[in-house]
Amino acid sequence: MSLPLRVKLVDVGPRDGLQNEKQMVPAAVKIELVQRLQNAGLKEIEVTSFVSPKWVPQMADASEVMRGIRRQSGVRYSVLTPNMKGFEAAIAAPRAEWPDEIVVFGAASEAFSQRNINCSIAESIERFRPVVEAARAHGIDVRGAMSCTVGCPYEGEIAPERVGMLAGLMKGIGVQRVDVADTIGVGTPRKVRRAMEATLQHYDIDHVSGHFHDTYGQALANTLASLEMGVWNFQSSVAGLGGCPYAKGATGNVASEDVVYLLDGMGIETGIDLDKLIDAGQFISDHLQRKPNSRAATAILAKRAG
Ligand SMILES: CC(C)(COP(=O)([O-])OP(=O)([O-])OC[C@H]1O[C@@H](n2cnc3c(N)ncnc32)[C@H](O)[C@@H]1OP(=O)([O-])[O-])[C@@H](O)C(=O)NCCC(=O)NCCSC(=O)C[C@@](C)(O)CC(=O)[O-]
Numbered sequence: 295m296s297l298p299l300r301v302k303l304v305d306v307g308p309r310d311g312l313q314n315e316k317q318m319v320p321a322a323v324k325i326e327l328v329q330r331l332q333n334a335g336l337k338e339i340e341v342t343s344f345v346s347p348k349w350v351p352q353m354a355d356a357s358e359v360m361r362g363i364r365r366q367s368g369v370r371y372s373v374l375t376p377n378m379k380g381f382e383a384a385i386a387a388p389r390a391e392w393p394d395e396i397v398v399f400g401a402a403s404e405a406f407s408q409r410n411i412n413c414s415i416a417e418s419i420e421r422f423r424p425v426v427e428a429a430r431a432h433g434i435d436v437r438g439a440m441s442c443t444v445g446c447p448y449e450g451e452i453a454p455e456r457v458g459m460l461a462g463l464m465k466g467i468g469v470q471r472v473d474v475a476d477t478i479g480v481g482t483p484r485k486v487r488r489a490m491e492a493t494l495q496h497y498d499i500d501h502v503s504g505h506f507h508d509t510y511g512q513a514l515a516n517t518l519a520s521l522e523m524g525v526w527n528f529q530s531s532v533a534g535l536g537g538c539p540y541a542k543g544a545t546g547n548v549a550s551e552d553v554v555y556l557l558d559g560m561g562i563e564t565g566i567d568l569d570k571l572i573d574a575g576q577f578i579s580d581h582l583q584r585k586p587n588s589r590a591a592t593a594i595l596a597k598r599a600g
Pocket residue numbers: 310313343344345346347349350376377379380381383399410411412439440441442475476477505537538539540
């Protein structure tokens with residue numbers, strides 16, 4: 295398989311990146327981050343999640359953030375909705391404030407499903423079914439995030455067959471595309487390839503994306519392995535923000551800046567301006583009073599400083 299000529303990157307920083315932050319990030323800062331990401335050329339941004347504020351307090355301002363973002367034409371905005379309550383909250387606003395896409399999120403691990411969304415895998419699919427139907431009926435696209443596709447913090451290694459089973463269940467309820475997520479960043483290229491292959495039994499290559507956390511420093515290798523399979527949709531987080539509240543010790547997603555540096559260097563088109571992306575990462579890192587967790591950003595910022 296030849297490498298894709300272009301890649302679509304979804305920046306999940308405002309959602310996956312910030313959901314685990316201890317300090318509450320004001321809605322205005324989240325809105326400004328979305329603005330800076332779209333100014334940098336991101337065409338898809340995962341903005342927030344409509345989940346229980348008791349479970350994830352950082353996302354309690356989901357409606358305010360969706361109301362506040364200044365939409366640009368050609369940019370798609372997605373939000374997580376684990377159940378009908380979340381979906382109804384996401385569309386309680388005027389149509390102009392609806393998400394373009396909602397994300398239902400399941401897991402290939404039973405234990406993670408219980409800890410993350412308080413139900414079994416089978417129950418999660420039954421909860422998602424009406425959400426998917428309602429979203430499609432409202433003209434909203436549906437993505438399915440599949441967590442723990444190579445490893446689980448509670449169950450250890452996850453067999454590809456379980457990933458295939460989850461992908462089949464997602465397909466069965468009408469989920470249009472899925473993310474193969476290495477939630478705790480334990481994957482290495484062969485394992486990630488097997489999880490991708492299991493998913494590709496149910497979805498075509500255009501509807502599968504890679505979502506890699508960088509806990510063990512393998513995310514770029516896993517990105518390259520997926521590119522070599524023809525995968526051209528990826529998720530990443532500006533400044534390498536993030537971690538999942540129900541996956542202790544897991545670090546953030548691979549930094550968007552590092553992925554863009556990799557793709558630029560390989561001549562693969564993203565439409566993203568790396569300098570502006572680094573500025574967006576610097577903006578949120580300044581707010582959080584830490585340095586961007588991106589090797590490329592660190593190197594380029596050092597060069598800029600002379
Ligand atoms: C799914 C639930 C809600 C089930 O939680 P539950 O307790 O089983 O839900 P419930 O239906 O029994 O309701 C309990 C309470 O929550 C409320 N509630 C119920 N639903 C909602 C909602 N949508 N929005 C707001 N409130 C809600 C509901 O109204 C009720 O309130 P109370 O009567 O006690 O005051 C809960 O487990 C939850 O919110 N979990 C969130 C987990 C989460 O956001 N995790 C992080 C995202 S996943 C992730 O990061 C992985 C990913 C996607 O990035 C990919 C990867 O890397 O793996």
